[in-house]
Amino acid sequence: MMLVTGTGLDGERAYLEECRAALRGMLDGARLNVVVGEHVAGDRYSAERLGRHLKSLAKQLAEEPEGPAFFGRLDFGDGPDAGDHRGQRYYVGRRHISGRTGEQPLVLDWRAPVSTVFYQADTRDPRGVTVRRRFGWSGNPPALTGFEDERLGEGGALRTASRILAEEIERPRVGPMRDIVATIQPEQDELVRAGIGESICVQGAPGTGKTAVGLHRAAYLLYTHRRRLTGSGVLILGPNRAFLGYVSAVLPALGEMDVEQTTLEELLAPELPKGSDGEATAVVKHDARMAEVLCRALYGRVVRPGGPLAVPDGAYRWRVSEEELDRVVSDTLREAPPYGIGRERVLSRLTALLRVRAEARGRTTDTAWTRGTARAVREFLNAVWPVARPREVVAELLSDPAVLARAADGILTSDEQSALLWARPPRSFRSARWSAADAVLLDEVAGLIERPRGYGHVIVDEAQDLSPMQCGAVARRSEHGSLTVLGDLAQGTTPWAARSWPEQLAALGKPGAATVALTTGFRVPGAVVTLANRLLDELAVEVPRTRSFRGDGSLRFHPTSDLAGTTARVVREALAHEGSVGLVAADDALDELAGAVRASGVEIATLGEDSHGARVTAVPATLAKGLEYDHVVVAEPAAVVEAEPKGVNRLYVVLTRAVSRLEVVHTRPLPPGIAPPI
Numbered sequence: 001m002m003l004v005t006g007t008g009l010d011g012e013r014a015y016l017e018e019c020r021a022a023l024r025g026m027l028d029g030a031r032l033n034v035v036v037g038e039h040v041a042g043d044r045y046s047a048e049r050l051g052r053h054l055k056s057l058a059k060q061l062a063e064e065p066e067g068p069a070f071f072g073r074l075d076f077g078d079g080p081d082a083g084d085h086r087g088q089r090y091y092v093g094r095r096h097i098s099g100r101t102g103e104q105p106l107v108l109d110w111r112a113p114v115s116t117v118f119y120q121a122d123t124r125d126p127r128g129v130t131v132r133r134r135f136g137w138s139g140n141p142p143a144l145t146g147f148e149d150e151r152l153g154e155g156g157a158l159r160t161a162s163r164i165l166a167e168e169i170e171r172p173r174v175g176p177m178r179d180i181v182a183t184i185q186p187e188q189d190e191l192v193r194a195g196i197g198e199s200i201c202v203q204g205a206p207g208t209g210k211t212a213v214g215l216h217r218a219a220y221l222l223y224t225h226r227r228r229l230t231g232s233g234v235l236i237l238g239p240n241r242a243f244l245g246y247v248s249a250v251l252p253a254l255g256e257m258d259v260e261q262t263t264l265e266e267l268l269a270p271e272l273p274k275g276s277d278g279e280a281t282a283v284v285k286h287d288a289r290m291a292e293v294l295c296r297a298l299y300g301r302v303v304r305p306g307g308p309l310a311v312p313d314g315a316y317r318w319r320v321s322e323e324e325l326d327r328v329v330s331d332t333l334r335e336a337p338p339y340g341i342g343r344e345r346v347l348s349r350l351t352a353l354l355r356v357r358a359e360a361r362g363r364t365t366d367t368a369w370t371r372g373t374a375r376a377v378r379e380f381l382n383a384v385w386p387v388a389r390p391r392e393v394v395a396e397l398l399s400d401p402a403v404l405a406r407a408a409d410g411i412l413t414s415d416e417q418s419a420l421l422w423a424r425p426p427r428s429f430r431s432a433r434w435s436a437a438d439a440v441l442l443d444e445v446a447g448l449i450e451r452p453r454g455y456g457h458v459i460v461d462e463a464q465d466l467s468p469m470q471c472g473a474v475a476r477r478s479e480h481g482s483l484t485v486l487g488d489l490a491q492g493t494t495p496w497a498a499r500s501w502p503e504q505l506a507a508l509g510k511p512g513a514a515t516v517a518l519t520t521g522f523r524v525p526g527a528v529v530t531l532a533n534r535l536l537d538e539l540a541v542e543v544p545r546t547r548s549f550r551g552d553g554s555l556r557f558h559p560t561s562d563l564a565g566t567t568a569r570v571v572r573e574a575l576a577h578e579g580s581v582g583l584v585a586a587d588d589a590l591d592e593l594a595g596a597v598r599a600s601g602v603e604i605a606t607l608g609e610d611s612h613g614a615r616v617t618a619v620p621a622t623l624a625k626g627l628e629y630d631h632v633v634v635a636e637p638a639a640v641v642e643a644e645p646k647g648v649n650r651l652y653v654v655l656t657r658a659v660s661r662l663e664v665v666h667t668r669p670l671p672p673g674i675a676p677p678i
């Protein structure tokens with residue numbers, strides 16, 4: 001192959017023009033396909049699907065010609081280690097850009113197999129690459145402003161020395177989370193490209209890129225296994241709406257629209273009437289033993305037949321004796337199928353038994369016979385193996401002490417049983433108000449009756465916070481697929497937070513999954529990482545320490561007697577810097593502090609889906625997980641610690657949201673672990 005000319009900036013800009021022209025050509029083609037697609041699809045459903053796909057492709061392409069068409073270039077040498085790529089030059093970008101017919105692509109998708117070399121090659125293992133080039137872009141619309149070469153074949157610069165890389169990682173945060181395709185690190189790339197059959201667990205301190213890895217893994221899997229995953233689907237579960245609002249633009253920016261991103265609570269119970277539980281009750285409902293209690297409650301509905309079955313047929317009656325009925329039911333129970341399938345199995349077994357009996361006596365088993373028999377057998381079934389509705393089963397369990405005692409005998413203590421019982425049971429299960437924990441119980445019962453829809457791949461973020469029962473709900477949805485589990489044991493804030501990954505993985509149905517640790521922090525500056533690592537000593541969890549990739553950033557403490565006044569001043573001063581500002585405080589103290597900031601003339605948004613454009617956001621400590629702001633002001637850390645049993649873990653989360661600067665305002669003594677060293 002002839003090498004593309006122009007290796008200086010002018011040459012690269014000329015190449016960029018060529019890419020943009022090709023993209024415009026792809027856009028024209030996509031638009032034409034939209035028109036043609038509307039006429040070629042076989043039926044309305046596929047016409048709609050195809051149309052949606054083509055339109056979104058056309059839309060993406062239309063937005064892209066002015067964007068950065070590529071971020072990297074690989075020049076392979078002539079040596080044997082270059083393999084099939086000997087003498088080749090490839091540009092790597094966010095999307096594939098086709099060359100002219102018969103020629104190689106102008107830009108390779110970052111997910112293409114050879115692109116991994118862009119992320120993995122280094123001076124110790126150049127993988128046949130002589131020069132890796134990184135391109136610098138700036139402005140809006142982005143302009144190609146420069147590049148940087150690493151001469152890997154000659155033992156040149158190490159990757160951490162890249163200025164373009166450092167600038168990209170240290171760039172101030174504005175708006176929602178961005179993709180990291182230009183700067184994925186080798187250890188992250190390995191996780192992103194793990195095979196579709198592999199379930200993996202990523203333990204990583206704050207800001208090590210777990211969420212980023214999960215999102216890019218979804219994009220990678222969809223690219224590599226598009227056909228398989230379009231059918232089965234990819235699901236991403238995050239901790240709350242604010243978090244999803246922050247991260248949900250990454251996949252669409254990478255061209256992936258068909259990923260379901262939601263919280264477990266919304267997935268399980270999108271339209272349940274809302275109730276709430278005290279902590280003691282929630283702790284029992286989330287306990288692993290509840291699975292057994294619910295299983296007993298459900299199968300406790302199956303009863304022994306109370307007599308023979310007799311199906312009238314004209315002057316005759318077809319009979320199945322009580323013993324035979326008993327055998328059919330107990331054999332089926334022993335096979336342990338889902339409850340609903342068990343019911344169908346008993347139905348078909350009894351019908352078959354009656355048919356054999358009738359045919360042996362010369363009766364033709366026609367439609368009328370089948371209909372009459374099925375009616376009688378169903379009646380019998382309704383008494384012996386009744387239809388079960390999850391809400392009915394759970395409501396009965398939580399309302400009736402006798403039913404609960406039968407199901408929980410030997411499993412839950414009497415105190416635990418009392419904690420479960422509703423103080424004022426509803427008249428009917430239809431009028432019950434269900435809590436988030438109840439939604440998990442309902443899902444467990446629904447899963448025992450009929451397996452839910454599974455996904456090809458499920459990505460669970462902040463997985464350390466899932467209870468055993470929630471893990472079960474995830475496991476049901478990934479039984480035949482694979483899982484990416486992302487989390488940090490040190491950031492566990494729920495009463496049931498995991499203390500070990502092997503245990504959590506077993507509860508998630510993937511006991512053999514490998515756990516990999518990420519230890520380089522890309523968000524939090526060095527000074528804040530040092531502080532966070534000190535706090536880690538107070539948490540008594542076994543997790544590896546992090547080091548920060550970032551040399552910049554600052555940490556300041558503001559002791560004061562006027563919390564609101566000093567907080568307002570510190571927030572106002574933060575606006576002198578570029579980037580977003582987050583004011584984080586204990587939930588019940590936040591309104592007053594935000595009011596003081598507002599009164600000082602600074603606009604401050606409340607955290608929500610539309611707060612991403614705001615410069616300053618008020619963030620309740622309990623919703624800070626997964627979020628990040630350039631400048632974080634934490635008001636009164638002692639109150640954050642006191643607000644909940646896992647308050648120290650919460651403080652660890654809160655202090656690690658800062659990208660560039662962290663300011664701690666306090667009137668009270670600082671909690672142990674974060675007092676500045678004397």
Ligand SMILES: Nc1ncnc2c1ncn2[C@@H]1O[C@H](COP(=O)(O)OP(=O)(O)OP(=O)(O)O)[C@@H](O)[C@H]1O
Binds near residue numbers: 184209
């Ligand atoms: N290779 C990288 N290049 C550039 N930025 C990166 C890279 N890896 C991570 N980041 C950035 O660092 C920040 C932290 O990443 P992310 O939120 O994925 O970390 P996390 O491990 O999920 O953190 P937390 O546990 O606090 O939720 C994000 O802004 C992300 O874009």
